[in-house]
Amino acid sequence: MAKRNTITKQLILDSLKNSKTAVSQEILQKELGEAVDRATIYRVLNSFCEDGIVHKILGDDGKFYFAFCINCSEKKHQHNHFHFKCLTCGKIECLPNEVDVKLPEGYQSVTFNGFISGYCKDCSKSF
Template identity: 30%
Template sequence: MHYLYIKAMEEKVRHLLSQKDLKVTRVRLLVLGLLLQNRAAMSHAEISSIIGEDNIDKVTLYRTLNAFVEKGLAHKVATEDRNWLYAVYEENHETHTSEDHAHFVCDECEKIYCFPVDQTSFEITTQKKQGFKIRSREVRLHGLCPICN
């Protein structure tokens, strides 16, 4: 285990898991604990190397991450080079859906961060085009993150 596992966080993680009908297991405590520590979205490879390849099977990690996504604990974003990155929803994730947030991609370090989006200004983003019925929007921002800026 090459990351600081914060014991004090464990209760919160246990609560989040059982709240979503997910059994509390060693793997899930590790992965969700790690995701909660990270502001940026993380890839399977990144998580795997931080936690240690010997500590989690790759298939189990994929299934764990997908379970988090299915239960609404986390969401996934595709990178430019077609890998998945996973991020937990922020504190107030009850009101925080995929519909009202944007993804920020740092052009330098290529990390992806989640951003809140103002709904009202979101509405007028595009000109209407006949025949197309728009149901939801997703914004992707490119630039420099605070570390690389």
């Protein structure tokens, strides 16, 4: 059964694609205003994760952030990279280098959540 592409889904997807950083459900809610309710945003974001369109990042604040995936699919959805949160501006970015974590024999990795806090290149210019 094919999933319907609704106007709401397209609004959320366009917002994620246009964002240069990972965004929370709350950020999307502020951006979309009253056009889309909170529960719908949450449901659509989770379905996008299942479909390999976005990946979910657990921030150091306990909130989930969502970043648009490049070169992912539902069958191959792996993000073994660090995420960086700027302590000044608050943006969360996916860092480009993949991380290869060597696990003990017999262990198999499913997810990876590496998180680094510091100052982005724009904010660190003020130091």
